[in-house]
Amino acid sequence: MPVFVPVASNGEIPAGSAKTVIVGDREIALFNIGGAYYATESTCPHQGGPLAEGSIEGSIVTCPWHAWCFDVRTGKMTLGEFAYVEVFDVEVRDSAILVSLEPRP
Ligand code: FES
Numbered sequence: 655m656p657v658f659v660p661v662a663s664n665g666e667i668p669a670g671s672a673k674t675v676i677v678g679d680r681e682i683a684l685f686n687i688g689g690a691y692y693a694t695e696s697t698c699p700h701q702g703g704p705l706a707e708g709s710i711e712g713s714i715v716t717c718p719w720h721a722w723c724f725d726v727r728t729g730k731m732t733l734g735e736f737a738y739v740e741v742f743d744v745e746v747r748d749s750a751i752l753v754s755l756e757p758r759p
Contacts, residue, residue: 658745661751
């Protein structure tokens with residue numbers, strides 16, 4: 655059974671934005687896409703750019719450093735299959751947003 659940890663308050667991250675949070679010993683990028691939350695590893699697999707600081711259009715985040723793009727719902731890169739980011743399940747319980755300690759398999 656996955657373990658979830660609270661990382662933010664519901665309402666703290668406006669729709670269309672993201673925040674870097676700590677989950678266990680990892681940094682995670684937590685996105686609000688139209689009111690639904692998604693979590694990915696926080697650093698871009700290209701050269702480590704901060705994905706939570708990227709621009710967001712729909713469910714696609716564009717890395718602020720060299721513009722690699724990822725779908726935050728799946729972790730898939732939009733330019734090809736040679737890179738991806740790990741994704742983590744997210745739950746909202748009462749007023750808290752919780753993220754799974756382990757990535758989705
Ligand atoms: S570090 Fe993200 S595209 Fe280069």
